[in-house]
Amino acid sequence: MSRGRGTMIDEVFQLPDARFSDLERTVAQLERTVSSLRREAERDRATQGRLRSLLDASVAVAGDIELDSVLKRIAESATTLVNARYGALGVLHPDGHIERLIQTGTPSVDGGMMHIQPGTHDLLQAVSESHGPIRLDNLREDPRSVGFPPGNSSIRSFLGVPVRVRGEVLGNLYLADRRDGGFTKLDEELVVELAETAGVAIDNARRFEETCRKQRLAAALSEVASTLLSAGAEDVLATVTSKVAMLLPATLVAVVVPGPGENEMRVEAADGVQSEKAVGTVFPALGSLSSQAVVSGTVMSSESGHEIRSAAGSIGFGPVTAVPLVVSGRAIGALCVAREPGGPGLTRGEKDTISEFAVQAGLAVALAWARLDRQRLEVIEDHARIARDLHDNVIQRLFATGLGLQALAAADPTHAAAIDTHTLEIDAAISDIRSAVFTRVSAPPSDATRVRHRVLDVIIQLTPALGSPPRVAFSGCPNMVIPRHLADDVVAVIRESLTNVAKHAQAETTAIDVKLGDSGVSITVDDDGIGVDARVERASGTGNLARRAERYGGTFTLEPREPRGTRASWNVSFGEQGDQ
Known part of the structure; x- marks a missing residue:
């Protein structure tokens, strides 16, 4: 009975083969669906993670306002976002070429970095010219990638x-x-979104930088105007160069003017590295940026290295920008900004800054020169008044006194010899006064007066290093007009000579004699130090002085004095070389 009942149950629950196969297929389908949903969930979580990374990168990019920091942060954020080894952000010039390139990344297995120069590769330029992203799985298969990246074949x-x-x-x-692996479509979409945020961040940073630039420019121009229009301002162009050096980073800032000879340029004022060596340097105008800026009236730039040669040696620089300096409607020279060799050139904003500064500084220079001309005119008028007073009053009284002494000598012959001696002294005094009157009235304002002031300024500056104030004498024709470049050399020779005394002589006293004559200039510096034989590095310390003399066909000698000390003599003539 029980046996029959079990058989009946088995028969009830036994399924046909077709229905069992359908059930197996349904279970397998469910398993595949669950696996697919699981993979989609994992992809969604990964995508959400990438989106969070994009959000973090966007926040990081927008979290700064200083342009250089913003650019570097964009490059680093994009590199991290797509897990790339190398990243770079190229900033475009208005004409379309890559002006700046900010790079980031780690060394590859061959030790190379993605070192590339702006505007040197077709592939980089193609991104600028395209209307969308460029994604390549293999650089070697694209003809635009020839030579990119240099020295790194693993990319x-x-x-x-x-x-x-x-x-x-x-x-x-x-x-x-x-x-x-290669970059995916999702990588491309994420970087496109980051690029939109980066564009806004760069725009804001540029606007902020432009505002700061205008503030710095306004402050610098205000300082220039106040300095040039003050009562004590004389070296106008030197003031201009010093303010430019404070306005933007530069190795050397110089004002270059047409030189003493035809087709020559001369460094009139400079501020920065080796500025003392650069001032007074004369170089050919042909092919120079400064000459091109003066002639064309436009901004001229060069990214290649430059070198100027002076009597003190050569001076090397990197990128140079020259801007015409216009005063009273005439380009008097060029304002040049140089950076170190291998350094970056001026950006578009920096060129705009220096151009605006040159325009406004030209107006300030014109006003300063007009003020100096007015002051010189006042001095000339004052000298004329003093000369009239000397002639009409002092000379007449001395002349009357001389006549009285001659009458007294005639009346008392026993004292005639002594009286004649005094009479001759009075005649000499009258002659000296007349010479002074003639000099004050007829001599034009010249660089000679300025030379005396500059020489005295150098002596005052170096006196603490000498231990005691030196004795100074100007002889010959102190009001004689000499060329400006010769005046610069006179000042430089005295500075170098006193520096040598301070460094090597161990002297207690120093004497300086500057003589301006019809034939030339003579400078003598005497000290009572340990003598020429005991000085170290004498050849290098005095070589500049000899070269400066040779430029004018002159001589420089350094010889011992008796009983002790040294005499340095620098003599040049007003020959053809000096005139040039």
Whole structure:
């Protein structure tokens, strides 16, 4: 009975083969669906993680306002976002070429970095010219990538995305060598979104930088105007160069004017590295940026290295920008800004700054020169008044006194000899006064007066190093007009000579004699130190003095004095070389 009942149950629950197969297929389908949903959930979580990374990168990019920091942060954020080994942000010049390139990344297995120069590769330029991203799985298969990146053959994948704001392309993001394969479509979309945020950040940073630039420019121009229009301002162009050096980073700032000879340029004023060596340097105008800026009236720039040669040696620089300096409607020279060799050239904003500064500084220079001319005219008028008073009063009284003494000598012959001696002294005094009157009235304002002031300034500056104030004498024709470049050399010779005395002589007293004559200039510096034989590095310390003399066909000698000390003599003539 029980046996029959079990058999009946088995028969009831036994399924046909077709229905069992359908059930197995349904279970398998459910398993595949669950696996697919699980994978989609994992992808969603990964995508959410990438989106969070994008959000973090966008916050990081927008968290700074200083342009250089913003640019570097954009490059670093994009590199991290897509797990790339190398990243770069190229900033575009208005004409379309890559002006600046900010790079980030780690060394590859061959030790190379993605070292590339702005505007040197077709692939980078292609991103600028395209209307969308460029994504490559293998750089070697694209003809535009020839030579990119230099010295690093391990890089394969590449992703380039333009950075835009309000339809204008500001730059490009370049990413290379994704760590876990080629760049994906999602990588491209994420970088495109980051590029939009980066465009806004760059635009804001540029606006902030422009505001700061205008503030610095206004402050510098205000200082220039106040300095040049003050009562004690004389070296106008030196004031201009010093303010430019404070306005933007530069190795040397110089004002270059047409030289003493035809087709020559001369460094009139300078501020920065080796500025003392540069001032007074004369070089050919042909091919020079300063000459081109003066002739064309436009800004001239060069990214290559430059070198100028002076009597003290050569001076090397990197990128140079020259801006015409216009005073009273005439380009009197060029304002030049140089940076160190291998350094970056001036940016578009910096060129705008120096151009605006040159325009406004030209007006200030014109006003300063007009003020100096007015002061000189006042001095001339004052000298004329003094000369009239000397002639009409002092000379007449001395002349009357001389006549009285001659009458007294005639009346008392026993004292005639002594009286005649005094009479001759009075005649000599009258002659000296007349010479002074003639000099004051007829001599034009010249650089000779300025030379005396500059010589005295140098002596005052170096007196603490000498131990005791030196004795100074100007002889010959102190009001004689001499060329400005010769006046610069006179000041430089005295500075170098006193520096040598301070460094090597151990002297207690120093005497300086400056003689201006019809034939030339003579400078003598005497000291009572330990003598020429005991001085160290004498050849290098006095070589500049000899070269400066040779420029004019002159001589320089350094010889011992008796009983002790040294005499340095520098003599040049007003020959053809001096005139040139």
